Amino acid sequence: MSADNTMESLLDMFIFETSQNLEQLEKLIIDNEKSSEFTDEAINEIFRIMHTIKGSAAMMMFGDVSSVAHSVEDLFYFIREHSEDHIDCNGVYDLVLESIDFIGDKLDKIKAGSNEEDDVTAITSKISAFLTKLKEKHQGVSQDATNNDTNKIAADKDDFSDGIASQDAGGNRFKVHVLFEEGCQMESIRAFDLVNKIAAFSTNLSCVPNDIMDNDNSVAFIREHGFDVYFNTEKSYDEVNTFFENTMFLRKVDIEEQKENELANNVSKAEVEAEASIVEPSKKQIDVAENVSSSDMHNQAATIINVHVAKLDKLMDLVGEMVISEAMVVQNPDLQGLDLENFKKAARQLHKITTELQDTVMSIRMVPLADIFQKMHRIVRDMGKKLDKEVRLEIIGEETEVDKNIIKHLSDPLVHLMRNSIDHGIEDKEDRAAKNKPQVGTVTLEAKNAGNDVLVIIKDDGKGLDKNKILEKAKKNGILKKEVSEMSDKEIFNLILLPGFSTNDNITEYSGRGVGMDIVVKNIEEVGGSVSVESIEDAGTTITIKIPLTLAIIDGMNIRVGKSTYTLPTISIKESFRPKKEDIVTDFYGNEMIMVRGQCYAVMRLYEIFNVDPDITDLTEGIFIMIEIDDKRACIFADELIGQQDVVVKALSNYIKDVHKIHGVSGCTLLGDGSISLILDPGWFLSRQ
Secondary structure (H helix, E strand, O other), rough: OOHHHHHHHHHHHHHHHHHHHHHHHHHHHEEEEEHOOHHHHHHHHHHHHHHHHHHHHHHHHHHHHHHHHHHHHHHHHHHHOOOOOOOOHHHHHHHHHHHHHHHHHHHHHHHOOOOOOOOOOOHHHHHHHHHHHHHHHHHHOOOOOOOOOOOOOOOOOOOOOOHHHHHOOOOOOEEEEEEEEEOOHHHHHHHHHHHHHOOOOOOOEEOOOOOOOOOOOHHHHHHHHHHEEEEOOOOOOOHHHHHHHHHOOEEEEEEEEEEEHHHEHHHHHHHHHHHHOOOOOOOOOOOOHEEEEEEEEOOOOOOOOOOOHHHHHHHHHHHHHHHHHHHHHOHHHHHHOOOOHHHHHHHHHHHHHHHHHHHHHHHHHHEHHHHHHHHHHHHHHHHHHHHOOOOOEEEOOOOOOOEEEHHHHHHHHHHHHHHHHHHHOOOOOOHHOOOOOOOEEEEEEEEEEEEEEEEEEEOOOOOOOOOOHHHHHHHHOOOOOOOHHOOHHHHHHHHHHOOOOOOOOOOOOOOOOOOHHHHHHHHHHOOOOOOEEEEOOEEEEEEHHHHHOOOOOEEEEEEEEEOEEEEEEEEEEEEEOOOOOOHHEEEOOOEEEEEEEEEEEEEHHHHHHHHOOOOOOOOOEEEEEEEEEEEEEEEEEOOOOOOOOEOOOOOOOOOHHHOOOOEEEEEEEOOOOOOOEEEOOOHHHHHHH
């Protein structure tokens, strides 16, 4: 493998693992925020995650990510070492979530090919200031009770620089140069810890650099060059040497016993040299040896491997071609009229193996909705804070799986619908109290299987939709297609899905611009799905997204019109039949209708819609296929049914979709005889009613 391929592989692994860590970290923060405290397990896990991200980012030379992760790591190191009750948990939550957003945005830029390093001063300064306050607060609380506690980090550098230096000098004078082991991490904190321990048996203590915690440049200097510490002690040289030998993570220790008259010159000289060496780097380049090794990035269970989604797409394409090839062999016109028992047996075995292979590949591509469902906790949390609403998110069926490619089409619509539920649906605290509703609103996010489809349901217990307001807006925008008296409640509510429709009078950060819901519908329809709305005033709104399990291979019914062949997804077919003449009627507007068991349905002649020459025009001689989506039904008229077949969905070219604007077709497939069949979109046919 070339160096470029190796680097690309490492980059992919870094992006994947960091994304996974960020998701886990965000979940930890949201879960702990609900209880308004950090558990010991959560603190350790957050520290571990940030340590991993820091090391991985440093190894990949992303200094900005590493710096932010290091700052959060320092914060949680202090929290872990000083399990105190007076920590401002809300402040910690906000800082960590802001850090997550920063790193997440950086990952997006890396994916887009950007290598520029972002300015981290704003966020690291916030974390540093917060940490300083924590130390000051800790020092004030613990000073009286634990004056002799030498196992914790000093909270203020003045405690061991100015304060200790003012004590009476005496005993032996030492200068010690300390250099930490490469890769030990948190050198500044370790330096504080070490100096604090020295202070327990010494006087007149000072160190160079003297701002080892508060200055990022000093931290970098200590990491590369180490630091000097000066002190007086009654201990002998051997005792001091033994102390440093028993101190962990020290790579090099130079102990020099000094005379008192050497003190001023040596300290002054060391400070000048240190200040000259500490410069602001134009771009942080972090030594690979300081960080985790590449093996840490690949430390995964032996039974699980990560596979690039492009390889799965390629595998799916190959399986699709195999399905087509099988059909071309079994349905070969040269075999018509031949009695080939052995061939039929072999063909059945081939079909069995092909089907199993297809199912296996599909299962590999399936991923649970939990990934995007869990992200909604952050949406609910942030919007609740900004809008001053108390909202609880309930998740049901997050283990439901869908195809990997559908996930990316579902994420953005789901975010928009969740925001709408909180912004439009959930009332303010005062309004809920006036309606005798619980102060905390509830948004339920549910997923469940329905045949070959998955239903994703977003439900809130808010104020619901106002039918009169919707109709008024629809009339104003001229988007009503029928008389109001003929419209069901569901049809009225579904008007909000049309372009430019918004019932929110106030433009906010989240809504009120008349855009969004139609984009949701467009994204869902791109994957063959549909969106419907139901609502009860003052009880809430329910939005249901119906999406297919997969986009790659579907179970289809082939039908013929003249010389053209079309394919209908069998999941949308209710039944097929040949009507009697007396069942065919014409309405007042001249539209053909068919009566089926007392119900009247629209008739759609395919040859008229697609302008092809049919072999049959008499409705009683052709075949009717009743299609159904949600509660809508219609009957499609064709010459004949050819038969059921697994078909590989091929996307239409942009030229056909955008230039010719062919409607009613969602894709195409290749049949066994090599001909092309257009895959019909049942949703489009039903929307024409």
